[in-house]
Amino acid sequence: MAIEVRIPTILRTLTDGSKAVEGKGGTLDELFSDLDARHPGLRARLVEGGKLRRFVNVYLNDEDVRFLGGLETEVSDGDNVTILPAVAGG
Amino acid sequence: MLTIERALVDKIVAHARADHPDEACGVVAGPAGSDRPARFVAMTNAERSPTFYRFDSMEQLRVWREMDDRDEEPVVIYHSHTATEAYPSRTDVSYASEPNAHYVLVSTRDAEDVEFRSYRIVDGVVTEEEVTVVESDSAEGRQATESH
Numbered sequence: 001m002a003i004e005v006r007i008p009t010i011l012r013t014l015t016d017g018s019k020a021v022e023g024k025g026g027t028l029d030e031l032f033s034d035l036d037a038r039h040p041g042l043r044a045r046l047v048e049g050g051k052l053r054r055f056v057n058v059y060l061n062d063e064d065v066r067f068l069g070g071l072e073t074e075v076s077d078g079d080n081v082t083i084l085p086a087v088a089g090g
Numbered sequence: 091m092l093t094i095e096r097a098l099v100d101k102i103v104a105h106a107r108a109d110h111p112d113e114a115c116g117v118v119a120g121p122a123g124s125d126r127p128a129r130f131v132a133m134t135n136a137e138r139s140p141t142f143y144r145f146d147s148m149e150q151l152r153v154w155r156e157m158d159d160r161d162e163e164p165v166v167i168y169h170s171h172t173a174t175e176a177y178p179s180r181t182d183v184s185y186a187s188e189p190n191a192h193y194v195l196v197s198t199r200d201a202e203d204v205e206f207r208s209y210r211i212v213d214g215v216v217t218e219e220e221v222t223v224v225e226s227d228s229a230e231g232r233q234a235t236e237s238h
Contacts, residue, residue: 010187055185057147064147084154085187087115087133087167088144090179 001077003031008084014039028058029071031081046083047071055086091220092192092208094118094127094166099223101130103204106170106196109135113143113170114196119157120165127165127192135169142181143169166208168194176205178216186211192219 002022007015015021021039025031029047036043046056051071058065059082065073075081098118106114115135118127131153136146157163167188171179176195178186186193189212197205210217 008187010189055187057150059147059151062151064151066147082151084147084150086144086147086185087117087150087187088137088142088185089169089182090142 003075003077003079003081005031005035006080006082010085011042011045011083014042014045024077025075027069027071028060028065028073028075028081031075032071055088057084057086058082059084091222092127092166092194093125093222093224096223096225098127098130098166099206101132102166102168102194103196103206105132106168106198106204107201109170110198110201111140111172112138113140113172115143115145115167115169117153117164118166118168119153119160119162122161122163125165129162140172164188164191166194167191168196170196170198172198174199176207177218178209178211183211183214183216189213 002024004020004022006020007018012018021035023031023034025034032043032046046053052058060068060073060075061080105116113135116132119129119131120126121128133153134146134149135143137144174197176197178193178195193209193211195207195209206221208219208221210219
């Protein structure tokens with residue numbers, strides 16, 4: 001078992017086109033570091049200055065992790081993580 | 091070039107007018123790879139602001155998943171400018187994250203004459219494109235009636 005992470009179109013250049021990848025870790029922070037080892041550059045697109053980037057939405061089992069614990073949110077095998085770039089502008 | 095049915099243009103403009111002076115936003119989904127907008131989805135502007143918009147994150151997840159399930163993609167991503175022209179702002183460009191989408195901008199600064207324009211925004215580069223409005227997009231054929 002692992003944690004499934006769904007990747008948005010704009011980041012699939014970092015996952016060889018894969019829509020979903022698998023990783024492991026006890027927190028989102030660890031999960032993103034684990035993914036970055038196989039998909040270099042992915043973490044930097046999600047994390048900046050030790051925090052989740054403001055215009056990236058990350059969901060754990062359909063909950064926005066901003067309302068959970070941000071990068072410190074605990075994750076475990078079997079969880080589903082979805083990444084979506086925020087749609088925003090001025 | 092963006093080809094879009096008049097009924098969809100009317101819905102986008104009506105949404106922009108209804109939310110004025112706040113910015114309105116939403117998507118028009120279409121079959122993946124078709125480049126044809128078909129299903130209008132008005133989104134909530136979580137910022138409720140005259141100068142900024144952001145899709146509500148939970149609503150976005152629901153709508154994006156629905157598109158995935160139906161094998162659709164966001165063919166059009168639209169929002170309104172309520173005091174300036176229908177041209178992507180610096181923030182629009184920096185947050186543009188769907189390289190395959192047509193970014194539609196509507197300006198409601200002139201209540202009588204709403205501007206409707208479309209752009210590609212890829213890697214920070216804005217390219218305006220022609221908009222062709224068709225009366226209907228039925229299988230029998232399309233009648234191009236107007237170009238902007």
